[in-house]
Amino acid sequence: MAIEKTLVLIKPDGQKRKLTGLAIDRLERSELELIAAKVVPVTRKLAEEHYEALKGKPFFENLVRFFLGEFHGIKNCKLLALVYKGENAVAEVRKIVGATNPEEADPKSIRGSFGKINPKNGIMENVIHASGNLEDAQREIALWFKKEDIAE
Numbered sequence: 589m590a591i592e593k594t595l596v597l598i599k600p601d602g603q604k605r606k607l608t609g610l611a612i613d614r615l616e617r618s619e620l621e622l623i624a625a626k627v628v629p630v631t632r633k634l635a636e637e638h639y640e641a642l643k644g645k646p647f648f649e650n651l652v653r654f655f656l657g658e659f660h661g662i663k664n665c666k667l668l669a670l671v672y673k674g675e676n677a678v679a680e681v682r683k684i685v686g687a688t689n690p691e692e693a694d695p696k697s698i699r700g701s702f703g704k705i706n707p708k709n710g711i712m713e714n715v716i717h718a719s720g721n722l723e724d725a726q727r728e729i730a731l732w733f734k735k736e737d738i739a740e
């Protein structure tokens with residue numbers, strides 16, 4: 589198995605609902621190593637770049653607004669970004685985080701325990717982001733972190 593790096597973000601709902609510590613606690617039960625952590629101001633440009641693969645989806649605009657904190661009363665939204673490293677890190681973190689749809693996610697996962705679907709706009713407010721595959725992980729880590737901010 590390969591040593592991988594993966595990106596985690598605490599989304600605005602997770603921040604607002606004070607689930608940051610809980611999410612880190614669950615991730616810390618893995619064998620993975622935390623190698624970077626940073627609070628990053630989120631601009632529309634960064635949000636759109638982060639989710640560039642979803643451009644064109646009907647929910648894209650509301651997803652960006654969610655990410656900017658607009659549905660949680662957060663102004664000048666800043667998100668905690670983390671990088672975890674270890675064997676199979678991408679899949680390991682995804683397992684702890686759970687499936688995209690919180691209603692379908694394993695109830696033991698972070699999203700399954702705490703995520704919900706916003707009844708007004710259908711956006712899946714699922715507490716935490718985790719890179720979906722190795723290619724996304726590499727792209728996303730480069731988007732959120734400078735090389736020198738990663739402790740390797």
Ligand code: UDP
Nearest residue numbers: 647651687688710711712713714717718720
């Ligand atoms: N999302 C949503 N509705 C959908 C699909 C996705 O609200 O039908 C949101 C959800 O917050 C999700 C994010 O868009 O986490 C990114 O979607 P992706 O398919 O990449 O899911 P993820 O990789 O986050 O599990």
Ligand code: MG
Nearest residue numbers: 718719720724
């Ligand atoms: Mg994804």
